[in-house]
Amino acid sequence: MYFIHKASSINCQKAYQHDNIFRDLITPEDYLMLEEVDYKSLIPPAALRRMSTILKNSLCAAHQLKTEQDFDAIIVGTGLGCLQDTEKFLKTIHISQTETLSPTAFIQSTHNTIAGQISLALNNHGYNMTHTQHTFSFEVALMDAMQAVDDGMNQVLLGAAEEYIPFLDRLSDVVIPHDYPLSQGVSFFNISKTPAQIGITSIQFFNFKNPEEIRKVIHDTHADLLIYNGAKDESIHVKNQVNISQFTGFYLSNSAFAMHVGYDYLKNNPLANKVIIWNNLSQNHQSILVIERK
Amino acid sequence: MILITGQGVISALGVNVNENWAHLQQEKSAIKKGIQSFSSPYLVGQIELSNEELKQLAQVDGDYSRTALLGMIAARESFASHEIHPEIRTGFISGTSVGGMDLTEGEYKNYLTENETDRLETYKQHSSGIAAYQIAQLLGATDFINTISTACSSAANAIMLGARLIENNQLDRVIVGATDALSLFTISGFRSLMIYDSEWCAPFDERRKGLNLGEGAGFIVLESEKSQKITQSKVLGLLSGWCNASDAFHQTASSPDGQGAVLSMQGALKRANLKPEQIDYVNAHGTATPNNDLSESHALKQIFKEIPPFSSTKAYTGHTLAASGGIEAVFSLLAIEHQCLLPNLNFQNPIEETGLMPVQKLVYEQNIKHVLSNSFGFGGNNSSIIISKY
Numbered sequence: 001m002y003f004i005h006k007a008s009s010i011n012c013q014k015a016y017q018h019d020n021i022f023r024d025l026i027t028p029e030d031y032l033m034l035e036e037v038d039y040k041s042l043i044p045p046a047a048l049r050r051m052s053t054i055l056k057n058s059l060c061a062a063h064q065l066k067t068e069q070d071f072d073a074i075i076v077g078t079g080l081g082c083l084q085d086t087e088k089f090l091k092t093i094h095i096s097q098t099e100t101l102s103p104t105a106f107i108q109s110t111h112n113t114i115a116g117q118i119s120l121a122l123n124n125h126g127y128n129m130t131h132t133q134h135t136f137s138f139e140v141a142l143m144d145a146m147q148a149v150d151d152g153m154n155q156v157l158l159g160a161a162e163e164y165i166p167f168l169d170r171l172s173d174v175v176i177p178h179d180y181p182l183s184q185g186v187s188f189f190n191i192s193k194t195p196a197q198i199g200i201t202s203i204q205f206f207n208f209k210n211p212e213e214i215r216k217v218i219h220d221t222h223a224d225l226l227i228y229n230g231a232k233d234e235s236i237h238v239k240n241q242v243n244i245s246q247f248t249g250f251y252l253s254n255s256a257f258a259m260h261v262g263y264d265y266l267k268n269n270p271l272a273n274k275v276i277i278w279n280n281l282s283q284n285h286q287s288i289l290v291i292e293r294k
Numbered sequence: 295m296i297l298i299t300g301q302g303v304i305s306a307l308g309v310n311v312n313e314n315w316a317h318l319q320q321e322k323s324a325i326k327k328g329i330q331s332f333s334s335p336y337l338v339g340q341i342e343l344s345n346e347e348l349k350q351l352a353q354v355d356g357d358y359s360r361t362a363l364l365g366m367i368a369a370r371e372s373f374a375s376h377e378i379h380p381e382i383r384t385g386f387i388s389g390t391s392v393g394g395m396d397l398t399e400g401e402y403k404n405y406l407t408e409n410e411t412d413r414l415e416t417y418k419q420h421s422s423g424i425a426a427y428q429i430a431q432l433l434g435a436t437d438f439i440n441t442i443s444t445a446c447s448s449a450a451n452a453i454m455l456g457a458r459l460i461e462n463n464q465l466d467r468v469i470v471g472a473t474d475a476l477s478l479f480t481i482s483g484f485r486s487l488m489i490y491d492s493e494w495c496a497p498f499d500e501r502r503k504g505l506n507l508g509e510g511a512g513f514i515v516l517e518s519e520k521s522q523k524i525t526q527s528k529v530l531g532l533l534s535g536w537c538n539a540s541d542a543f544h545q546t547a548s549s550p551d552g553q554g555a556v557l558s559m560q561g562a563l564k565r566a567n568l569k570p571e572q573i574d575y576v577n578a579h580g581t582a583t584p585n586n587d588l589s590e591s592h593a594l595k596q597i598f599k600e601i602p603p604f605s606s607t608k609a610y611t612g613h614t615l616a617a618s619g620g621i622e623a624v625f626s627l628l629a630i631e632h633q634c635l636l637p638n639l640n641f642q643n644p645i646e647e648t649g650l651m652p653v654q655k656l657v658y659e660q661n662i663k664h665v666l667s668n669s670f671g672f673g674g675n676n677s678s679i680i681i682s683k684y
Binding site for chain 2: 119126127134
């Protein structure tokens with residue numbers, strides 16, 4: 001079994017170190033306005049100055065989930081990775097006339113900077129992995145976390161992170177059609193085989209599959225709450241439904257925040273037992289994640 | 295037992311396994327002056343085919359990044375003797391560090407310097423997971439699709455994840471490896487770090503100055519015994535060990551004593567249930583950067599009382615970043631098939647501090663049962679796999 005021991009998110013909701021997130025979800029006025037976090041108490045100032053938004057937030061969330069035991073694995077999923085530094089380095093190489101280029105942006109542009117920086121901050125020598133699979137980036141990382149637990153790793157830090165840059169607005173209609181404004185956020189979890197109140201039951205992937213198959217799985221699950229992030233499906237009859245993108249805005253791994261909200265919902269609603277997180281951002285690639293009271 | 299039942303590779307040495315093997319036997323580097331405008335000032339391991347020519351080779355048409363096209367060619371070769379079967383859950387796990395950057399960087403230049411005349415459609419190929427969807431769909435291997443992005447250890451990590459998914463009975467068969475195209479972004483990146491050699495790279499040599507980048511893709515097919523009974527595919531070798539560990543020393547540099555590398559090699563040996571002296575050949579990471587080769591040498595000395603024959607094949611192909619562990623997994627299989635040791639080209643003098651001598655000539659008639667292959671990436675991401683004779 002895979003139990004969720006703790007969760008930590010930073011995005012436009014009131015989520016960081018809060019309880020009852022589900023109850024307090026609000027449609028934000030500004031999807032890009034991140035919840036204020038005291039970075040300085042967790043990250044040394046010299047390092048903080050060089051860090052992009054995605055790195056700062058991921059490190060804060062990871063610090064929040066630290067336990068006395070070292071993590072056996074640090075597993076991160078990200079759809080587009082460290083965009084601020086990627087764009088910065090692109091600008092440098094196209095515009096800079098000088099022979100010497102500053103390497104900082106390049107160093108921090110790779111997707112695995114996030115998991116790498118966490119391992120550095122925590123002085124962690126364990127399994128360190130970074131997944132990127134467009135709208136599935138969180139789910140494939142979660143799949144790896146489940147394998148890690150099955151392989152005998154007991155303390156797994158699992159997270160997903162996404163960063164906004166203004167350039168993305170230009171691509172809004174052509175490249176990334178979406179119903180809610182572009183935004184950003186990170187969500188991290190402690191996953192362990194040590195029993196806790198709420199656990200992950202299953203994750204199923206549907207690549208290039210018929211929507212009927214997916215509807216059937218959702219109906220057969222009999223969940224108390226369905227959280228999805230793409231288009232509403234009128235033929236799905238689950239009484240309690242939430243579109244998480246309405247609250248987070250659109251970013252590729254916002255289903256990670258959906259799991260945080262589902263976890264929080266089960267914690268605070270003792271009569272509820274099961275939540276489905278249906279990632280339907282993409283038409284061709286959808287997944288169904290079930291979390292449950294154990 | 296994880297069986298290896300397919301292999302495919304494209305690199306500067308050639309567009310398939312046979313061409314790569316033929317070129318390896320010539321003991322000549324394929325690194326030369328770049329032919330694209332951004333690569334022309336540098337020595338690179340490039341595939342001398344345009345994207346249009348690669349599309350013909352991959353038998354596809356449409357918008358694809360070079361990274362995706364290279365991946366299609368190598369992945370398809372690895373899966374050529376296989377078929378999709380309703381009882382066999384087949385997945386595809388790729389790795390990449392640049393994704394669609396080869397296209398993005400060009401469009402972004404138009405945006406910056408040509409009055410925002412960039413073609414927006416092109417950016418659809420940027421997201422690093424897109425190539426995996428395209429390749430998986432081409433092969434019909436869609437039961438699980440994933441991309442690993444841990445810089446230069448991506449392929450090794452994709453191989454490792456595939457093995458774990460088979461072991462944990464999530465998949466029966468999986469195509470694993472990685473792909474990366476040359477880009478201005480990465481050439482400039484390694485130049486900014488002052489570790490791009492303007493001469494031919496010389497792994498494990500005292501006078502080494504840095505790497506030459508290359509491009510390519512390498513994939514292998516992993517299969518459970520149960521699955522292989524159904525497919526009856528030819529077994530090329532076994533994946534007997536794997537491990538990933540974090541160096542947690544520096545974002546780009548390796549620790550002087552190679553702690554992460556020691557942990558990953560130890561872990562792989564333990565998983566394979568092998569003693570260090572049972573390793574017959576080490577295909578080292580050996581990027582030819584001053585830092586990597588020294589750190590890896592120290593790590594090798596800590597693991598092995600007597601250092602087994604070892605070499606870096608990056609002086610042949612250039613450092614193909616994410617793809618390197620996939621390409622080198624195929625080279626490891628070739629070393630087993632032909633019972634030979636692959637040479638470390640351009641070597642003259644050992645590193646003074648460690649004194650290790652790599653294999654310098656291709657030698658046949660060896661007894662190669664177990665090959666250890668190292669892949670170390672940015673972020674202190676260290677991975678080792680062991681491929682064994684079947």
